[in-house]
Amino acid sequence: MKHQHWIRSAAIAGVIALLTTGCSVLGTGKKADIDAPPTTGAEADVKTTSAAVTIDMIDDNSSQMTVYVKDAKGFVAPLSLGLPKSVSVAKTTLEYMVDGGxxxxxxxxxxxxxxxxGTKVISLNVTSDKRAIVDFSKEFLTYDQQNERKILEAITWNLTNFPTVEKVQLRVDGKDLKEMPKGKTPLDTPLARSMGINLEKAEDAEFGQSxxxxxxxxxQNDQNYKYYVPVTRLVKRTDNVAKAVVDQLIKGPDQKKGLASVLNAATxxxxxxxxxxxxxxxFSNKLLGADQKAPEDALKSVILSLTENTGFKQVQIKVDGAVKFTSSDSTQNYTKPVARPAHINPTKL
Known part of the structure; x- marks a missing residue:
């Protein structure tokens, strides 16, 4: 299925290398186009005036933007924050991913x-082949080695949120970065979303056959703020990615890692x-809770996961063949197809 091309083109051998030797996956698979059609030109993805970038205005001086940060359990997760309005949206999001900033x-x-x-984003430019070239100041190299992979995931997933970016190339003080200096992660190939995020392997999957x-x-944090964490899981090799996604959501997260299930095991x-x-x-009516309502967290997770992996722009959810069912959130209409949200994990402080 053409919508699944980035998954099948991901370098599985690279994933194996990451999980067995600590090396990074530097895939070149394409991100699904879930936003408006991309514009052309080197700066198309970083301008708020571009048709390819949609931002929500919080007030006259700020806009809703997504950044990738680390949570208390060590997961890389997206947060949507109200950041100052800027001509270069992508550059601003990177600047707001700097510790102590x-x-x-x-x-x-x-x-x-x-x-x-102390890291500064000297420049961010996008080439005609959708490659974002980011030039950081030398402070970028002072990272903690245990965060090396997480930093690469955060930068890559942040920038590939923009539909005009599919690959990311890193520079420091104007020079191409060929490898990360501490963990020696190779960077000779541009980073792409197919590298995954918060990687893990299913128990029944085999390396090379996944x-x-x-x-x-x-x-959830200690102040009861609930948020979604993306986890890239290696599963048994399959061409039916959509089914694998829903099956794995039902299977739930690795219990040792502290994440919560979104679908009950009886679904x-x-x-x-x-x-x-x-x-x-x-779904059968086993999707419904004791109150005969479909849990909103589960529905949103299904939409996020399916649009992430398959490239489809919208998801229609049914229960026993019917589009009319009651969800735990009365503000969302599920009788019609639902698109992937523009911003994940919005915060209100």
Whole structure:
């Protein structure tokens, strides 16, 4: 299925190298186009005036933007914050991923920025082949080695949120960075979203015979702020990625890692049907809770996970073949297809 091309083109051998030797996956798979059609030109993805970038205005001086940071359990997670309006949106988000910077006062309890203190984003330019070239100051190299992989994930997933970016190339003081200096992660190939995030392997999967799927599970900080964490899990090799995604959501997170399930283990899938830009998932009534309502957290996770992995722009959820069912959030209409949200994990401090 063409919508699944970035998953099948991901370098599985690279994933194996990461999990067995500590090396990074530097895949070149493409990000699904879930936003407006990209514009052209070197700066297209970083301008708020670009048709490719959609931002929500918080007030006259700020906009809703997504940054990737580390939570208290060590997961890399997206947060949508109200940041100052800027001509270069992508550059601004990177600047707000610097430890000790202005983002510190905006982060919920337990979260911390991953880019080393003092790091400056000298420039960010996008080439015609959708490669974002980021030039950092030398302070970027002062990171903690245990965060090396997390830093690369955060930068890559942050920038590939923009539809005009599919690959990321790093520079320091104008010179291409060929490898990360502490953990020796190679950077001779541009980073891409197919490198995964918060990687893990299913127990029944075998190295060299697996497919990566990114799943959105729940976490919660000590102030009861709930948020989704993307986890890329290697599963048994399959061409039916959509089914694998829903099956793994039902299976739930690795219990040792402290994330919460979004679908109960009794959930049954009656069918999954892709068509054009829409994928339809029909659950049995076991999806419903004791109150006969579909849990909102579960529905959002299904939408996030399916649009992330398959490239379909919208998800239609049914229960026993019907689009009319009651969800735990009365503000969201699920009788019609639902698109992936523009911003994940919005915060209100």
């Amino acid at each position: 202005p983002v510190a006062s905006l982060l919920p309890s337990g979260f911390e920025a991953l880019l080393p203190k 497919t990566p799927v990114t799943l959105y599970f729940l976490n 049954e899938v009656k069918s999954i049907n892709p068509a054009d830009a829409l994928i339809t998932v029909d």
